[in-house]
Amino acid sequence: DVVMTQSPLSLPVTLGQPASFSCRSSQSLLYTDGVTSLSWFHQRPGQSPRRLIYEVSRRDSGVPDRFSGSGSDTDFTLTISRVEAEDVGFYYCLQYTRWPYTFGQGTKLEI
């Protein structure tokens, strides 16, 4: 199975400041069709996860443009340009290039 490793596990930030989340995969997520299937999710306590980013850098509809994704191969980053109070919670990466799909263990964003 592809192991997804996120860091840090906890990320304390100040409102208005940037935040950066790292996700590394144990195998390349680049498929033969040229697509890299890596998504980012945000989960608030008591809520279902919400997808923010897919295929490394494509933002979902309704996701503020302060969220951006980057990376390639085995190394990926989610960046929040200016953290707002509503951004608190856990952030997870998911790879869906290879079976079985696997999630990272998550990073907790704290303000």
Add this chain to the structure above:
Amino acid sequence: QVQLEQSGAEMKNPGASVKISCKASTYTFSTDFFHWVRQAPGQGPEWMGVMNLDTGEKRSAQKFQGRVTLARDTSTRTLYLEVSSLTSDDTALYYCTTDYAVIWGQGTMVTVSS
């Protein structure tokens, strides 16, 4: 837009089985694949398996093979996840989600305790 409505919370004894349902309200999504994901308390999500509501094609993670059954009812657009031989390690929130994890159900809490 598709909405996923899951069945209610369950409490089970160790060794028992549980069957969870997920009803897909409308068909306006690009694919008919639906996934099952679980999340133990304080843990990250864990992918369990996937089923095509139309064709019945299915696949589950090797970790769960032999203990997990995926089923569907095409007439009601309902998917089912059954987990057998429950242990306390199966205590978790169980989610169904559309392909690519765009839309999630509200989750079904399964508690395994004697």
